[in-house]
Amino acid sequence: MNKFIKLNTLFLLLLTSQLAIATQNVVLITLDGVRWQEVFNGADTNLINHSDFVKDSAALKAEFWHENPKNRQQLLMPFVTQAMAQKGVIIGDRNKESMMSVSNPWYFSYPGYSEILTGVVDKNINSNDKIPNPNKTILELLHQQQGYKNKTALFGSWDVFPFIVNDVRSGVYVNAGFMPLEKELSKDASLLNAMQNEIPSPWHNVRLDSFTYRFAKAYLLARKPKLLVISLGETDDFAHDGHYDHYLKSAKQSDAFIKDLWQTLQVTPGYKNNTTLIITTDHGRGSHVNDWQHHSSKQAMSRTEQAHKAFPKGIIGSEHIWLAAMGPSIKPLGLVKTHTELKQAQVAATILKVLGENPQQLNPAMAPAIEEILK
Numbered sequence: 244m245n246k247f248i249k250l251n252t253l254f255l256l257l258l259t260s261q262l263a264i265a266t267q268n269v270v271l272i273t274l275d276g277v278r279w280q281e282v283f284n285g286a287d288t289n290l291i292n293h294s295d296f297v298k299d300s301a302a303l304k305a306e307f308w309h310e311n312p313k314n315r316q317q318l319l320m321p322f323v324t325q326a327m328a329q330k331g332v333i334i335g336d337r338n339k340e341s342m343m344s345v346s347n348p349w350y351f352s353y354p355g356y357s358e359i360l361t362g363v364v365d366k367n368i369n370s371n372d373k374i375p376n377p378n379k380t381i382l383e384l385l386h387q388q389q390g391y392k393n394k395t396a397l398f399g400s401w402d403v404f405p406f407i408v409n410d411v412r413s414g415v416y417v418n419a420g421f422m423p424l425e426k427e428l429s430k431d432a433s434l435l436n437a438m439q440n441e442i443p444s445p446w447h448n449v450r451l452d453s454f455t456y457r458f459a460k461a462y463l464l465a466r467k468p469k470l471l472v473i474s475l476g477e478t479d480d481f482a483h484d485g486h487y488d489h490y491l492k493s494a495k496q497s498d499a500f501i502k503d504l505w506q507t508l509q510v511t512p513g514y515k516n517n518t519t520l521i522i523t524t525d526h527g528r529g530s531h532v533n534d535w536q537h538h539s540s541k542q543a544m545s546r547t548e549q550a551h552k553a554f555p556k557g558i559i560g561s562e563h564i565w566l567a568a569m570g571p572s573i574k575p576l577g578l579v580k581t582h583t584e585l586k587q588a589q590v591a592a593t594i595l596k597v598l599g600e601n602p603q604q605l606n607p608a609m610a611p612a613i614e615e616i617l618k
């Protein structure tokens with residue numbers, strides 16, 4: 244009897260220690276093409292003063308400039324780099340032995356998002372074309388599991404996300420591009436939808452992030468997903484267009500959205516104290532005045548003569564990414580020094596482990612979780 248009780252207690256202890264690391268929900272937010280350079284050092288002195296990229300340098304500097312890079316970092320992304328980094332982890336400051344990169348050989352968006360969401364690199368995913376992903380994302384793998392049906396969803400600004408998630412095959416809920424918000428999700432749906440139509444987006448294939456965020460938040464409150472992905476896109480497009488001022492403002496606003504979401508989670512039944520937040524990006528960008536607007540590997544650039552001529556080595560460093568995370572499953576480590584460089588493909592298994600799932604069981608080919616940040 245005594246032995247039995249002891250064994251039973253041991254079993255219960257093991258069980259609770261297993262449960263202790265798992266949280267019920269994960270929200271993953273991606274900020275398209277935000278450089279690690281800005282995340283860790285704030286506004287770039289070479290760009291904020293450059294008249295080609297900034298309309299009103301004095302006004303921009305009043306908002307984002309300080310001599311000390313740590314102060315600049317706080318001016319740009321206070322929530323991710325201070326609150327999240329203090330209560331959780333942040334990775335990717337290459338000046339401080341903290342490194343993370345993509346594994347895919349392209350350094351642009353579809354291969355990046357596929358790597359984040361599937362945990363594998365498929366060499367056939369080599370363009371941003373609207374091709375249904377033959378690989379299953381964690382949204383789909385979970386949607387097929389008991390307890391997760393209709394409990395995963397993705398909201399994106401870019402209109403290629405339905406293909407990345409393969410919504411037709413997977414049945415995963417996707418709202419991306421200029422899709423409207425369903426009326427039953429929010430009393431504000433009509434107004435938000437009207438505004439989405441009335442306010443011109445600078446781009447034909449990417450909506451403004453405010454709509455993506457507000458739609459996603461409405462969905463979260465109405466449908467209570469266990470895994471929600473929110474993919475914001477303005478930063479990348481403003482950078483491609485050479486608007487460093489808009490790029491900075493958009494990064495700052497993204498940080499404000501993340502703060503708002505976290506505060507919302509902490510007062511929402513079902514999410515309070517059992518939700519983990521993960522923030523990352525699909526790729527980096529160039530490091531210099533002549534290439535910060537761009538991103539792509541040597542291999543990608545070699546596919547057109549013009550691109551190859553302009554950047555024969557590709558955009559060096561655009562494979563470098565960053566990640567921040569906090570929540571009950573995440574150790575409060577602050578900046579994580581990496582012995583071996585972490586990879587983008589590890590995000591998928593990390594999310595599954597946070598949810599208490601076994602990544603190897605769902606897809607044995609998946610890259611391993613980032614164990615060092617998990618409780």
Ligand SMILES: [Zn+2]
Pocket residue numbers: 275276351352479525526
């Ligand atoms: Zn991108």
